[in-house]
Amino acid sequence: MRRAPRVSALxxxxxxxxxxxALATPASAATRTVTGTILGSxxxxxxxFIGFDLKDSSGRTIDKNGCLATTCGLHGYGITLRLNGTLxxxxxxxRTAYKTAWxxxxxxxxxxxxxxxxxxxxxxxxxxxxxxxxxxYRRNVAIPYPVRINLRLPLICSQGGTTGAISGRxxxxxxxxxxxxxxxxxxxSDNNGPTPILGWNIxxxxxxGTYTIPNLPSxxxxxxxxxxxxxxxxxxxxxxxxxxRTTTLNVxx
Numbered sequence: 001m002r003r004a005p006r007v008s009a010l011x012x013x014x015x016x017x018x019x020x021x022a023l024a025t026p027a028s029a030a031t032r033t034v035t036g037t038i039l040g041s042x043x044x045x046x047x048x049f050i051g052f053d054l055k056d057s058s059g060r061t062i063d064k065n066g067c068l069a070t071t072c073g074l075h076g077y078g079i080t081l082r083l084n085g086t087l088x089x090x091x092x093x094x095r096t097a098y099k100t101a102w103x104x105x106x107x108x109x110x111x112x113x114x115x116x117x118x119x120x121x122x123x124x125x126x127x128x129x130x131x132x133x134x135x136x137y138r139r140n141v142a143i144p145y146p147v148r149i150n151l152r153l154p155l156i157c158s159q160g161g162t163t164g165a166i167s168g169r170x171x172x173x174x175x176x177x178x179x180x181x182x183x184x185x186x187x188x189s190d191n192n193g194p195t196p197i198l199g200w201n202i203x204x205x206x207x208x209g210t211y212t213i214p215n216l217p218s219x220x221x222x223x224x225x226x227x228x229x230x231x232x233x234x235x236x237x238x239x240x241x242x243x244x245r246t247t248t249l250n251v252x253x
Contacts, residue, residue, distance in 0.1 A: 176209025
């Protein structure tokens with residue numbers, strides 16, 4: 001999967017077969033259309049940034065033209081969308097005035113994709129804004145998909161939703177250290193229904209050796225990726241998140 005505004009790649013692991021040069025396939029020559037919907041879990045139209053991480057049948061990351069990322073120098077999502085950029089982060093109950101559906105053209109060699117959705121604030125560029133909604137994603141979605149792909153943003157706890165958080169201390173050899181990054185993705189089964197909404201987020205870290213990953217859909221378990229100051233990465237599995245509560249997870253190297 002990829003990250004954008006606060007972005008760079010994480011879960012996408014790509015390999016270029018020795019000596020094999022991948023040729024780009026012009027999107028205009030060979031594409032298929034993928035469609036879907038996007039709403040807040042409360043039914044509102046929302047201001048969002050959507051990143052699509054495209055994979056071929058071998059699980060390798062490809063760009064919007066079907067070219068291997070390692071060959072064509074892709075650093076980020078294969079395709080991105082910004083919808084409803086004039087909406088504030090609170091969204092709108094007037095769904096007819098804003099886009100609640102999306103459509104993209106993917107290269108014909110797209111076999112699967114990961115989708116990450118960011119709640120945004122209004123403006124030409126905007127920025128991630130979690131004042132009403134958290135992030136969500138869809139994992140390893142098969143392409144072609146038999147129906148429209150539904151995307152939903154979770155309503156956060158302070159706005160009447162049921163999100164939770166993961167927080168704790170970060171140490172190296174017993175000494176409190178600020179980690180480079182703390183990130184999490186849900187381990188729940190992917191689905192096209194309204195629940196569960198699969199959560200993910202990038203946390204904030206402090207110089208005193210603490211972190212918080214907020215606004216995660218509850219009732220599911222997460223994998224947490226911790227990146228130490230020297231770049232080492234530790235993966236912690238099956239971290240439970242409960243409604244309107246904070247799960248404590250201390251990470252040590």
